[in-house]
Amino acid sequence: MQLGRVAGTLVSSRKEPLVEGLTFLVVRQINADNTDANSYVVAVDGVGAGVGEVVMYASGSSARQTERTKDRPCDAVIMAIVDTWELDGETVFVK
Amino acid sequence: MQLGRVAGTLVSSRKEPLVEGLTFLVVRQINADNTDANSYVVAVDGVGAGVGEVVMYASGSSARQTERTKDRPCDAVIMAIVDTWELDGETVFVK
Amino acid sequence: MQLGRVAGTLVSSRKEPLVEGLTFLVVRQINADNTDANSYVVAVDGVGAGVGEVVMYASGSSARQTERTKDRPCDAVIMAIVDTWELDGETVFVK
Amino acid sequence: MQLGRVAGTLVSSRKEPLVEGLTFLVVRQINADNTDANSYVVAVDGVGAGVGEVVMYASGSSARQTERTKDRPCDAVIMAIVDTWELDGETVFVK
């Protein structure tokens, strides 16, 4: 999984019927030291994440292993809101 | 998913029978700030996207989760035409 | 899918039995503007492509969605020979 | 598979129910010469790895081929703790 910060929302009215009702969030990828990674992904929200929150997302076929995304053309899903993580014994991030 | 702008069409007369009838579009990837990302993908059109439109596409096995692409050798599908998205509270793109 | 130019053939006599009989081609990836991308892939030929031809290939599990490659350890397949494509209204390539 | 060093732990209280009970570890990717690769992944622990240990992890759908991760939205799993490896005849790493 990768870490990211929810940067915004995305709206689409003309889309594949199978993704109707899903919430799309623009997620900026962050590094393990909590700096921006200068890349992003649009992910389906699976946990009710809000803008600004730090999340963990799964990619590829693993993004379809949730009730909301099963059998849908979705290759990235936010599957956790992150509370905290440590790196080399130091707390890098606390929610 | 990634964001892209449809840059053109691609024609192939000699191809795997399973992709007969699919529309192939050349999609230039764009960044979350709506600048060009200097990379591209050829994606199957799943939503009737036209040249110049900003779209969202899914890659990998997720690209086969539409009626048109199911069980076909296709690793990228346009599954939404984008209306708008926000980044850090600002609207970056409006159709 | 990605675009590439068939650069050569590859021969292997000692290999996984499941890939016996497949033709392996070295494909140089090309950009959407038809310049070389300085990367390559070895792909199974699914359409009778010859050296020098511009092709489209699918990667990952999608590379196994052809009759020849089904259930085989193959992660890239040439699924179309390209006739032409356009970019921003201009024809970039004609076979 | 890729090699990495377990750099820390990650905690999430609000997450997809299917990943409840899994241990998430921040893994810094390392090169074959045992230097840091300046990239990381958050992987599910499948073998009881501790911080500082050198591990091998599998990505993508292969990350779901363990008892703990089967059918879960997980795209990286630590599937081995590394004892030693050689490179060009020299031992690069010993646990």
Next chain:
Amino acid sequence: MQLGRVAGTLVSSRKEPLVEGLTFLVVRQINADNTDANSYVVAVDGVGAGVGEVVMYASGSSARQTERTKDRPCDAVIMAIVDTWELDGETVFVK
């Protein structure tokens, strides 16, 4: 598939039971011109490859399409030992 040269062996005593008995090889990726690509992968040996041999490996779910790796957490498998390949009409490599 990608090309690589087997650079060494890797030993792990504590690992996921499903990968017991598999041989792990450190493979240095090589370019189509037979130069080193400065990246590597740890792949399961499917063909009895030895250190120094030039091989072809498959990644992702395709790496599980061999008898040895089926349903196992393995994302890279060596599926051929390369005899020779050509690039733009010239033989680049002969075993």
